[in-house]
Amino acid sequence: MLNRRSMIAAAFALGIITPAAAQDSGTTKLPVVASFSILGDFAKEIGGDRVSVTTLVGPNGDAHVFQPAPADAKKLAAAKVVFVNGLGFEGWIDRLVKASGTKAKLVVATKGVAPRQMEEEEGHDAHAHDDKHAHDHGETDPHAWQSVANAKLYVANVRDGLIAADPAGKAVYEANAATYTAKLDTLDARVKEAVAAIPEANRRIITSHDAFGYFGAAYGIEFIAPQGVSTEAEASAKDVARIIRQIKAEKIPAVFVENISDPRLVDRIAKETGAKIGGTLYSDALSDDKGPASTYIDMIQNNIRELSSALSS
Ligand SMILES: [Zn+2]
Numbered sequence: 001m002l003n004r005r006s007m008i009a010a011a012f013a014l015g016i017i018t019p020a021a022a023q024d025s026g027t028t029k030l031p032v033v034a035s036f037s038i039l040g041d042f043a044k045e046i047g048g049d050r051v052s053v054t055t056l057v058g059p060n061g062d063a064h065v066f067q068p069a070p071a072d073a074k075k076l077a078a079a080k081v082v083f084v085n086g087l088g089f090e091g092w093i094d095r096l097v098k099a100s101g102t103k104a105k106l107v108v109a110t111k112g113v114a115p116r117q118m119e120e121e122e123g124h125d126a127h128a129h130d131d132k133h134a135h136d137h138g139e140t141d142p143h144a145w146q147s148v149a150n151a152k153l154y155v156a157n158v159r160d161g162l163i164a165a166d167p168a169g170k171a172v173y174e175a176n177a178a179t180y181t182a183k184l185d186t187l188d189a190r191v192k193e194a195v196a197a198i199p200e201a202n203r204r205i206i207t208s209h210d211a212f213g214y215f216g217a218a219y220g221i222e223f224i225a226p227q228g229v230s231t232e233a234e235a236s237a238k239d240v241a242r243i244i245r246q247i248k249a250e251k252i253p254a255v256f257v258e259n260i261s262d263p264r265l266v267d268r269i270a271k272e273t274g275a276k277i278g279g280t281l282y283s284d285a286l287s288d289d290k291g292p293a294s295t296y297i298d299m300i301q302n303n304i305r306e307l308s309s310a311l312s313s
Contacts, residue, residue: 030166033079035090036063037286038145039109039154041296043083045180046158050169054079059288062260063089064231068096076100081165083158086110089142107161109154116141116213118229141229143284146215148188148300152181187297194304195219202311206243206255206275208235208266211283221307224252226265235265247273254278254310259293260285278310 029052034040040055047053054075057063063085076082077100084090086108097106118139144150159177163170195203203220209227216223226235226243246252247269255270256278257263270277281303282293293299 030081030162030169031079032162033075033082033104035082035084035093036284037061038284038296038299039083039085039158041286042109042151042154042158042180043162046155046173046176047162047169048172048176050166050172051162057285059286059291059294060259061285062231063284064091066090066092068092072096073100076102076104079104081161082106083109083161085142085144087113087115087140087142087144105161105165107157109157110142110144110150111157112153113144113150115144116217118210118213139229141210141213143211143229144214145296146212146283147218148184148191149218150214151296152184155181155184183297187300191219191300191304194308195221198308198311202253204250204252205278205307205311206247206252206266206269207281207283208258208261208263209283211258212281215303226269227261231261240265240269244269244272247275256281256306256310258283259287276310279306281306 030047030050032043032047032051032053034043034053034055036057037055037059040053043051043053056068056072056075057066073096076097079102082097082102082104084093084106087110118141145154155177159173162173166173198221204222204224207223207225209231210223210225210229212221212223212225213229215221224243224246226239227233247255252273252275254277255266255273255275257266257280259280259282261283266277269275282299286295286299287293293302
């Protein structure tokens with residue numbers, strides 16, 4: 001029986017693999033896993049040609065309720081670096097890392113972000129929820145990427161994670177991160193301009209889950225959602241009724257569908273209140289390549305375009 005070494009020797013002898021191809025790191029891309037599509041886009045932007053990026057939760061996927069498959073453990077096992085959002089976004093990641101036996105370095109992309117803590121709302125009846133959902137109160141909002149200033153922190157963390165795993169690529173990763181960060185600065189200015197053009201009284205909208213808190217805080221739009229910062233627990237009838245009353249009382253102009261959520265809840269709220277449906281916002285995932293939000297920059301541009309057109313008049 002052949003042992004591994006003699007099999008490799010035989011492969012060289014047959015010309016199946018050459019020593020150059022096996023050893024030249026320039027032809028072997030650094031295997032990188034990102035937990036979800038937005039983080040995958042950052043890894044591709046900063047890693048460029050040196051990395052091969054695989055994402056676990058793909059386009060239009062919902063990371064809150066993601067159920068990893070055995071294939072996902074294999075992806076982790078093959079990776080040298082794994083990028084995660086953190087702040088409780090990927091509740092399934094620790095178990096998956098353990099199951100995979102991966103030796104990859106785990107990099108938390110939100111390192112340095114000031115987290116939004118969700119407090120229990122006034123008049124919100126915690127006792128209406130069962131014990132299973134009691135932990136939803138006082139939890140951390142994971143959707144930090146919705147502020148472009150935070151996205152720059154993600155980029156710095158991705159850059160440093162790639163340099164640690166592949167020091168030979170340092171100059172490339174630094175240059176890519178600098179170029180991309182400059183694009184994010186331009187994007188941030190564009191969002192601010194667009195919001196400034198929306199009449200102040202109109203800067204309030206409804207979405208299905210509470211994914212735009214960082215966006216709202218950074219740019220001055222109020223987002224109201226019947227569902228919490230996770231999609232795991234469904235909106236209660238009481239929360240939906242409260243929001244319907246609020247839309248009517250405050251004449252909130254538009255409700256928005258999210259790419260990752262079932263549109264029926266928002267449709268129902270629109271019907272019962274007469275608020276118009278403003279379009280689709282990309283909250284927790286990019287679109288596929290054919291969609292309007294296949295990169296982070298396109299996603300933010302899509303969202304601000306939808307908000308502007310629904311709220312400007
Ligand atoms: Zn979310």
